[in-house]
Amino acid sequence: MSVKIAIVGDIHSSWTERDTDYFNQSNYDMILFVGDLPGHYHRDLLKIASQLSKIQLPSLLIPGNHDGVSTRQLISELFHNRKMIEKYSSRQEKLCTALKKTLSPITMAGYSLHSYKFNNLSFDVIGCRPHSAGGAELAYYPYLERKYHVSSMGNSFKRLKDLIDQSKEEKLIFLAHNGPLGLGQKRDDIWGRDFHPKEGDFGDLDLQNAVDYARIQGKHVIAVVAGHMHHRLKGGGYRNWIQQEKETIMINAARVPRIFQEKGTWFHHHISMKISDSKQLARINEILVDESLREIESRQGAI
Ligand SMILES: [Fe+2]
């Protein structure tokens, strides 16, 4: 009994027909997308969503902080300018409705519970807080409040806790845009802060509390799958993208750009996660696919 899941990190406009062809021809059971579809220009959002909708595998996508209405809105969030955030967030519902419709048959996740069963192995995926931008602030708060009645980290945890209580499965995967608090002391840690002279943890408190709560309820949290904190660090170097914490595999899939050239060859990046019913649960690899759709298995995650 095993299931093979593809994880696609922050896309930021790096998606082509070759990616769609590759996944449609692959032997993956499902795909998890961690969000951030457009690059610097938000007009790419629905264009990329439309390309993703051609995928024929069961797929889930959690929107990221770049999946908003405008660059101005994103900048307002970055500088925590409440007045500007409120001004620019007013069109977010309309955009999210369009995003959900354009992505279909891919399911848009966000405070949501999704049940899967492949090859007799069943598990639930919990779609966490959409549009997270990391850190202590609740990004997109006017929209989250209107749409989900979430106005604080405490409310957000409560939403996630309710989903955990609803789940009938022992095995859970959390799908989030940014990872949990508690794993980022240093700048190159999986969700460590590299963009500020002071290193520190840039994880999400609500997600950390949800993972802890799930464990207390006797759930087996197989993996937390997220991105947002890009692998290449400001000031040089690369962050750690995989970490085992207790029984859980933490995966940061945000290799940006995910399509890149190396020694004259173009590669398309994703992560492969194979889970089985045994206690030695997962095998995680970075996979690079070249332009002729040939797979090159990169390093295996240090599990
Ligand atoms: Fe990103």
Ligand SMILES: [Fe+2]
């Ligand atoms: Fe992001």
